[in-house]
Amino acid sequence: MATIKALPTRPLGVTGPQVSALGLGCMGMSTWYGEADRAESIATIHAALDAGVTLLDTGDFYGMGHNELLINEALRTAPAEAREKVLTSVKFGALRSVEGDVIGIDGSPAAVKNFAAYSLQRLGMDHIDVYRLSRLDPRVPIEETVGAIAELVEAGHVRHIGLSEVGADTLRRAAAVAPIADLQIEYSLISRGIEEKILPTARELGIGITAYGVLSRGLISGHFTRDLQLAPGDFRGFSPRFQGENLHRNLGLVDRLRAVADAKGVTVAQTAIAWVLSRGEDIVPLVGARRRDRLAEALGALDVTLDAADLAAIEQAVPAGAAAGERYPEEQMAHLDSEH
Numbered sequence: 001m002a003t004i005k006a007l008p009t010r011p012l013g014v015t016g017p018q019v020s021a022l023g024l025g026c027m028g029m030s031t032w033y034g035e036a037d038r039a040e041s042i043a044t045i046h047a048a049l050d051a052g053v054t055l056l057d058t059g060d061f062y063g064m065g066h067n068e069l070l071i072n073e074a075l076r077t078a079p080a081e082a083r084e085k086v087l088t089s090v091k092f093g094a095l096r097s098v099e100g101d102v103i104g105i106d107g108s109p110a111a112v113k114n115f116a117a118y119s120l121q122r123l124g125m126d127h128i129d130v131y132r133l134s135r136l137d138p139r140v141p142i143e144e145t146v147g148a149i150a151e152l153v154e155a156g157h158v159r160h161i162g163l164s165e166v167g168a169d170t171l172r173r174a175a176a177v178a179p180i181a182d183l184q185i186e187y188s189l190i191s192r193g194i195e196e197k198i199l200p201t202a203r204e205l206g207i208g209i210t211a212y213g214v215l216s217r218g219l220i221s222g223h224f225t226r227d228l229q230l231a232p233g234d235f236r237g238f239s240p241r242f243q244g245e246n247l248h249r250n251l252g253l254v255d256r257l258r259a260v261a262d263a264k265g266v267t268v269a270q271t272a273i274a275w276v277l278s279r280g281e282d283i284v285p286l287v288g289a290r291r292r293d294r295l296a297e298a299l300g301a302l303d304v305t306l307d308a309a310d311l312a313a314i315e316q317a318v319p320a321g322a323a324a325g326e327r328y329p330e331e332q333m334a335h336l337d338s339e340h
C-alpha cells in the first residue's frame with residue numbers, strides 16, 4: 001500500500017471528531033445486497049484507507065458479527081498508519097434470528113453494554129469511536145439508552161455518542177442527556193424528508209449528519225438497470241422503490257440526472273454524492289461501495305464542484321418528492337422514529 005493520502009475533512013457535529021468528507025459504509029460487504037466477495041471487500045477497505053478515508057461505518061447485526069470481523073481482518077492487514085487514523089462508527093440494537101430475520105430491537109442499558117463488549121471483541125479494538133442505537137426502542141426511553149452509552153464513554157470504551165433514524169423530538173431528548181456527535185439518517189436526492197424538521201433541529205443542537213443511502217442503495221447510482229437479477233433476500237427485492245412501476249419511474253429520474261451528469265462530464269453516482277456534499281459542511285455522506293471500482297468512482301465526487309446553475313439543473317431533473325415509493329417497506333417504515 002502506498003503512502004496514505006489526505007482527503008478533505010468535515011466535523012461530526014460540534015462535539016465529534018473530524019473525519020474524511022466521505023465515509024465508507026461496510027454493510028453491503030456482509031448483508032442485504034446479495035453475495036459479496038470477501039477478498040474484494042477487504043481490498044476495498046484497504047483502498048479506502050489508502051485514499052484517505054478515515055470513517056468506517058458498520059453495525060454488529062450486519063451479518064451477525066460478520067461485518068465487524070471483516071473490518072477487524074482488513075485493519076489487521078492494513079499499515080499501522082492507516083489503522084491509527086481510522087474511526088469506527090458502530091450501530092447496535094437490532095436482534096436477528098438464525099435465519100437472518102430482524103426480530104426486534106433492544107436499547108436497554110444492560111443490552112447496550114453487552115452489545116458493546118461483543119463488538120469490541122469482534123473488532124479487536126479497545127474502543128469504538130461513535131456508538132449508536134440503530135432504531136429507537138419504543139420500550140426504552142432514549143434517555144436510558146444514551147445514558148448507558150455515556151457510561152461507556154466515561155469508562156473509555158466509546159469516544160462519542162451517535163443516533164440513527166430518529167426524529168427531532170428524540171434528538172432533543174438525547175442531547176439533553178449527553179453530547180451527541182451525529183445523527184445517521186437516509187438523505188439523498190430522492191430521500192429529502194430530513195430537510196423540513198430533522199436537519200434544522202440537528203443544526204440548532206450542533207449535531208452532525210452522516211447521510212446514508214446517498215445513492216438510494218444503488219437505485220440512483222447510474223448502474224442499476226430494470227432487468228438486474230437480485231439474489232434472494234436482497235433488500236432491494238422488497239424495497240418499494242425497486243418494484244414494478246415505481247422502479248420504472250425512478251429510473252426515469254436517473255435518466256434525467258444522467259443528462260445533467262453527462263453535460264458536466266461526471267458520472268451519475270458522482271453527481272448524486274456531490275449533491276449531498278453540497279448540502280452543508282455538517283453532512284458526511286457514507287458510500288456503500290463494496291468494490292474498488294465503485295469506491296474510486298464515489299471518491300471522484302469530492303472533486304466535483306456544483307455551482308448554482310448545476311444545482312438548479314439537478315433539482316429540475318430530480319425535484320424534491322419525485323421518488324415513487326417509500327424508502328422502506330411499510331412494516332419497517334413503522335419502526336422509524338424519523339418518520340413520525
Ligand SMILES: NC(=O)c1ccc[n+]([C@@H]2O[C@H](COP(=O)([O-])OP(=O)(O)OC[C@H]3O[C@@H](n4cnc5c(N)ncnc54)[C@H](OP(=O)(O)O)[C@@H]3O)[C@@H](O)[C@H]2O)c1
Nearest residue numbers: 025026027057212213214215216217218221288289294297
Ligand atoms: N443507519 C441506518 O439505518 C443505515 C441503513 C442503511 C445503511 N446504513 C449505512 O450506510 C452505508 C451506505 O448505505 P447503502 O450501502 O445502503 O447506500 P448507497 O451508498 O446508497 O448504496 C450502495 C450500493 O450502491 C451501488 N453503487 C453503484 N455505484 C456505486 C458507487 N460508485 N459507490 C458506491 N456504491 C455504488 C452498490 O451496489 P453494487 O455493489 O451492487 O454495485 C452499493 O451496494 C451502509 O454501508 C451502512 O453502513 C445505515
